[in-house]
Amino acid sequence: MMNLPYGELSIGQKKCSHGRTITETDVVNFCGLTGNWLEIHSNAEFSKSSMYGQRVVQGGLVFVIGNAMFGFDSAVVEAFYGVDKLRFLKPTFINDTIHAESEIIAKRDKGDKHGIVTAQLWVVNQRNEKVLSCEFTLLIRRERLIVERNPE
Amino acid sequence: MMNLPYGELSIGQKKCSHGRTITETDVVNFCGLTGNWLEIHSNAEFSKSSMYGQRVVQGGLVFVIGNAMFGFDSAVVEAFYGVDKLRFLKPTFINDTIHAESEIIAKRDKGDKHGIVTAQLWVVNQRNEKVLSCEFTLLIRRERLIVERNPE
Amino acid sequence: MMNLPYGELSIGQKKCSHGRTITETDVVNFCGLTGNWLEIHSNAEFSKSSMYGQRVVQGGLVFVIGNAMFGFDSAVVEAFYGVDKLRFLKPTFINDTIHAESEIIAKRDKGDKHGIVTAQLWVVNQRNEKVLSCEFTLLIRRERLIVERNPE
Amino acid sequence: MMNLPYGELSIGQKKCSHGRTITETDVVNFCGLTGNWLEIHSNAEFSKSSMYGQRVVQGGLVFVIGNAMFGFDSAVVEAFYGVDKLRFLKPTFINDTIHAESEIIAKRDKGDKHGIVTAQLWVVNQRNEKVLSCEFTLLIRRERLIVERNPE
Amino acid sequence: MMNLPYGELSIGQKKCSHGRTITETDVVNFCGLTGNWLEIHSNAEFSKSSMYGQRVVQGGLVFVIGNAMFGFDSAVVEAFYGVDKLRFLKPTFINDTIHAESEIIAKRDKGDKHGIVTAQLWVVNQRNEKVLSCEFTLLIRRERLIVERNPE
Amino acid sequence: MMNLPYGELSIGQKKCSHGRTITETDVVNFCGLTGNWLEIHSNAEFSKSSMYGQRVVQGGLVFVIGNAMFGFDSAVVEAFYGVDKLRFLKPTFINDTIHAESEIIAKRDKGDKHGIVTAQLWVVNQRNEKVLSCEFTLLIRRERLIVERNPE
Numbered sequence: 069m070m071n072l073p074y075g076e077l078s079i080g081q082k083k084c085s086h087g088r089t090i091t092e093t094d095v096v097n098f099c100g101l102t103g104n105w106l107e108i109h110s111n112a113e114f115s116k117s118s119m120y121g122q123r124v125v126q127g128g129l130v131f132v133i134g135n136a137m138f139g140f141d142s143a144v145v146e147a148f149y150g151v152d153k154l155r156f157l158k159p160t161f162i163n164d165t166i167h168a169e170s171e172i173i174a175k176r177d178k179g180d181k182h183g184i185v186t187a188q189l190w191v192v193n194q195r196n197e198k199v200l201s202c203e204f205t206l207l208i209r210r211e212r213l214i215v216e217r218n219p220e
Numbered sequence: 221m222m223n224l225p226y227g228e229l230s231i232g233q234k235k236c237s238h239g240r241t242i243t244e245t246d247v248v249n250f251c252g253l254t255g256n257w258l259e260i261h262s263n264a265e266f267s268k269s270s271m272y273g274q275r276v277v278q279g280g281l282v283f284v285i286g287n288a289m290f291g292f293d294s295a296v297v298e299a300f301y302g303v304d305k306l307r308f309l310k311p312t313f314i315n316d317t318i319h320a321e322s323e324i325i326a327k328r329d330k331g332d333k334h335g336i337v338t339a340q341l342w343v344v345n346q347r348n349e350k351v352l353s354c355e356f357t358l359l360i361r362r363e364r365l366i367v368e369r370n371p372e
Numbered sequence: 373m374m375n376l377p378y379g380e381l382s383i384g385q386k387k388c389s390h391g392r393t394i395t396e397t398d399v400v401n402f403c404g405l406t407g408n409w410l411e412i413h414s415n416a417e418f419s420k421s422s423m424y425g426q427r428v429v430q431g432g433l434v435f436v437i438g439n440a441m442f443g444f445d446s447a448v449v450e451a452f453y454g455v456d457k458l459r460f461l462k463p464t465f466i467n468d469t470i471h472a473e474s475e476i477i478a479k480r481d482k483g484d485k486h487g488i489v490t491a492q493l494w495v496v497n498q499r500n501e502k503v504l505s506c507e508f509t510l511l512i513r514r515e516r517l518i519v520e521r522n523p524e
Numbered sequence: 525m526m527n528l529p530y531g532e533l534s535i536g537q538k539k540c541s542h543g544r545t546i547t548e549t550d551v552v553n554f555c556g557l558t559g560n561w562l563e564i565h566s567n568a569e570f571s572k573s574s575m576y577g578q579r580v581v582q583g584g585l586v587f588v589i590g591n592a593m594f595g596f597d598s599a600v601v602e603a604f605y606g607v608d609k610l611r612f613l614k615p616t617f618i619n620d621t622i623h624a625e626s627e628i629i630a631k632r633d634k635g636d637k638h639g640i641v642t643a644q645l646w647v648v649n650q651r652n653e654k655v656l657s658c659e660f661t662l663l664i665r666r667e668r669l670i671v672e673r674n675p676e
Numbered sequence: 677m678m679n680l681p682y683g684e685l686s687i688g689q690k691k692c693s694h695g696r697t698i699t700e701t702d703v704v705n706f707c708g709l710t711g712n713w714l715e716i717h718s719n720a721e722f723s724k725s726s727m728y729g730q731r732v733v734q735g736g737l738v739f740v741i742g743n744a745m746f747g748f749d750s751a752v753v754e755a756f757y758g759v760d761k762l763r764f765l766k767p768t769f770i771n772d773t774i775h776a777e778s779e780i781i782a783k784r785d786k787g788d789k790h791g792i793v794t795a796q797l798w799v800v801n802q803r804n805e806k807v808l809s810c811e812f813t814l815l816i817r818r819e820r821l822i823v824e825r826n827p828e
Numbered sequence: 829m830m831n832l833p834y835g836e837l838s839i840g841q842k843k844c845s846h847g848r849t850i851t852e853t854d855v856v857n858f859c860g861l862t863g864n865w866l867e868i869h870s871n872a873e874f875s876k877s878s879m880y881g882q883r884v885v886q887g888g889l890v891f892v893i894g895n896a897m898f899g900f901d902s903a904v905v906e907a908f909y910g911v912d913k914l915r916f917l918k919p920t921f922i923n924d925t926i927h928a929e930s931e932i933i934a935k936r937d938k939g940d941k942h943g944i945v946t947a948q949l950w951v952v953n954q955r956n957e958k959v960l961s962c963e964f965t966l967l968i969r970r971e972r973l974i975v976e977r978n979p980e
Contacts, residue, residue, distance in 0.1 A: 072558055085564065086561070086563055086567070087569060087570060087818065088255070088561060088565045088566050089566060089567055089569070089579075091548055091549075091552050092548070092698075092699055092700070092701055093548055093549045093552040093553065094552060095251065096699050096701040096702060096705075097249075097253055097552075097556075097705075097860075098253065098284075099860075099863070100705075100857075100860030100861055101242070101246065101249055101250065101253060101281075101284070101285075101860055102284050102285055102287070102288035103285070103289075103859070103860070103863065103865045104287070104288035104292065105289045105694070105863045106294050106297070107290050107294040107681045107694055107695065107696075108294060110696050110697060111694070111695045111696055111697055111801045112697040112771065112773055113695060113697070113773040114294065114695060114773075115818060124715075127300050128254075128283070128284040128287055129284075131252070131280070131284075132250075132254050132280040132281075132283075132284060133253075133254055133255070135254070135256070135280055136255045136256035137255075140256065140258050142258050142259040142260060142266065142359035142390070145258070148279050148308055149307070149308065150305070150306050150307040150308060151303070151306040151354075152304060152305060152306070153302070153304060154302050154303040154304070154306065155301070155302040156300055156301070156302060160833070163637040164567065165568055165569040165570075166568055171340075174543075181722055184626075185905075192504070194569045202303075227973055228603075237751070237925060238867055238871070239867065239871045239873060239874060240867075241870060241871055241872040241873070241883075242856055243852055243853075243856050244395055244396070244397055244852070245395075245397045245852055245856040245857065246856060248395050248397040248398060249397065249401075249556075249856075249857075249860075250402075251559070252401075252553075252555075252557055252559070253556055255555070255556070255561045257390070257392060257559050259391065259392075262392050262393060262466065263390070263391045263392055263393055264393040264469055265391060265393070265469040265498045265635030266391060266469075275393075275634065295696070298862050314519055315872065317872055317873040317874075317944070324464055340920040346873045382916055392559070392606070396559065396851055396852070396854045396975060397851075400851050400853040400854060400857075401553075401557055401708075401857075402557065402588075402854065403708075403711070404705075404707075404708030404709055404711070405553055405554065405585075405588070405589075405708055406588050406591070406592035407544070407589070407590055407592045407593075407708070407711065407713045408591070408592035408596065409705070409711050409846070409848060410596050410598050411598040411599060411846055411847065411848075412600070413568060414848050414924075415846070415847045415848060415849055415925055416849040416923065416925055417849070417925040417954050418574050418598065418847060418925075421620075422926055427849075430640075431604050432587070432588040432591055434559070435558075435584070435588075436554075436584040436585075436587075436588060437557075437558055437561070439558070440558035440559045440560035441559075444560065444562050446563040446564060448564050449562070451612075452535060452583050452612055453611070453612070454609070454611040455607070455610040455658075456608060456609060456610070456611050457605050457606070457608060458607040458608070458610065459605070459607070460604055460606060471554065482529055495628065499674040506607075539777050542713070542715055542719070542902070543715065543719045543721060544715075544719055544720060545699055545715060545719055545720040545731075546719070547814060549700055549701045549704040549705065550704060553704075553705075553708075579798070591745075595768045619720065621719055621720055621721040621722075628790050652834070696863070702861065705857075705861055705890075706861060709854065709857055709858065709861060709880070709890050709892070709893075710888075710893055710895070710896035711848070711896045711897075712895070712896035712900065714900050714902050714905070715902040722902065723936070733957040735908050736891070736892040736895055737861075737892075739888070739891075739892075740858075740861070740862050740864055740888040740889075740892060741861075741863070743862070744862035744863045744864035745863075748866050749962055750867040750868060750874065753866070755916075756887050756916055757912070757916070758914050758915040758916060759911065759913070759962075760912060760913060761910070761912060762910050762911040762912070762914065763909070763910040764908055764909070764910060777892065786966060810911075810957050814973075827876070
């Protein structure tokens, strides 16, 4: 979503990303990357007797994939300020397919080169259930950064 | 930190985790896992001319590793409610070493089996700079869950 | 590049991708994924005495990353027909930064729903040297495929 | 196959590799490595309604694994010149098992230390269907390179 | 288990770890990491006709995960001396869940700062079958190493 | 080494493998795979003040890579019995290059289809230092297993 310069963004703009199936591979690789092997994510036997009856995808994984699906463009995003009201609304299970939906909810000028933009982000599954909700705040350039790459 | 049942947790308790060096491997593997190859994280040439002069570790990676360092125990953590006021205070660079520090800042009863606990989490680097700050809220059991595993 | 329906593509159109630094991590992970540990890619001692004086990035890795940088959109690309004249023009070394450049060089109708498009692809490094060249042929839809995702 | 010096290779020589099952893990890790998350490879819901009815293994993944199965020996292979007529003949699906078959189809001298050898390579699945075909050209040494490693 | 200083360890102490499901992802990633693609681990077709009727998890993978589950603490473990009598008692299959059980079987002083401790380690599956057995010998500190990390 | 049927193996046969540089990527990926983030392997700051002055490659990683370099052939290796006298003789550091050397030290018949073979395995670095030593015992077929794969 954040591939437009500050002046072209306006409150109420919405966008919907492509989708991705969250596989057992993603869950195991995320345990490996973070070092968190909490059994609800990594132990199928333990998880059978949990309230979910199966392993649950890590909330942190849903967040970082949803964040990536949101879509950033280096030419306009200057900095990532923070996240508020991150909520895990429903569990995501292995083989669920998620996509991101977003809407710009606030913007304000910051000097003459940038603006600050806040977007609501939801991660939504194949049953059209919102599984994650949060607000993102970014520093956005007024002018697209031009990177010279010498095309032929 | 969250390896005690609800009754043994009290406001003001602090904990400090082990540390981990964030390597180029972590940064590349995280690009791969999330699918976000924003050039400030993945393009060394582009990053040389950025305000940081080098590639920056993804805020999301610092967050999920800090989260894992925080320490959860399946026997007491029943659910992960959400995160508030997540702020990226300073950049983390490749080869920085981070650890997590936490402090319990709120707790309240929830029925007779659980309580809700909020902790402040900071991720701190080898220069003793806070690079990330957020508040975590978890559902904690009053009684440790006993998992039978037939030790000899 | 291939994010336009067949009718909007024309011979001579050019595009230039973002860039990515090829790290030691990429080289090691690619050895792992393919199972090919040829020493010129994986043994720094052996490679010191080779004609290159150092490890060389796998040609196959440059090809598949260049291919990904080329940019495909599921809504218009129906099938991947093949590749011709794939040539490794210069070695890529660990820490080189590459991007893709492309130009449409042929197109022909295929039935009333598709067309076949051939593009020249180059992978170019930070010294503006072409390191790989090939021709790609794709089956492209005349109408963009609409995927419903229930945005709010 | 390419583990013999130039003089011992002759047109018509054939070889058949071991096999490997292409798993969901390979497909997800390859999306991660390349950064290409085209939905026909990564979104199970999207793929159900495609002409294949399921996710398809990336052609590039079949190519690089087939290439690795082909078998190279650092002691005789000096350089990888290129690939021609790469064709994706049939789709490969998750859990298909593939192996490589090859046949030398051309050779010519190059100076007094090397020769150039072209081999036809096919990747074949467990139903004995050819799924990929291409021609490889390599620079091969006349004398095996001896690497001293001080065996006891 | 090895998170106590030498003086607090005594022969006969037992411990039981958390569990982890060994997934296809772990098996494929371990093939990649080691470079060993022996078909009994990586080729589902080949493995169907083996004495096990399916792919078998690598003994080395069960060993290194069992070793990690055993639990080490940098503050007390100074060095890893070796392993004896490593035996693979039963096969582990994809989707089995394993945990580690250990018992201290020998200890002896080494200077005034350390002791040497030997523990029996078993890896046990969800059917309560011992699948791996070995003896570990470690150099353990008499005083816990204090690492300063400046908690607030 | 273990690519010959039982009858062709004899006590005193030696073999030397190719080499591989152990990278930071291998060390980080192995922490991830095993879940063991002991700071001597993963925290560069902590390791500076250790007796080694730097991070040390995991003994388990040296073992499983040395094991893979040893070389197994599915056509003759029927089972992996165990490992004895595994000793970590010297530390391996990031960017060391290792290879495996082996010698058959015992063999005995087992029924009319197999024999049991024990080999001494050493892992040796680029300074020709033995860093790991162990004994491997394998069940080897008397007749090579023929796998039909329908070569053209």
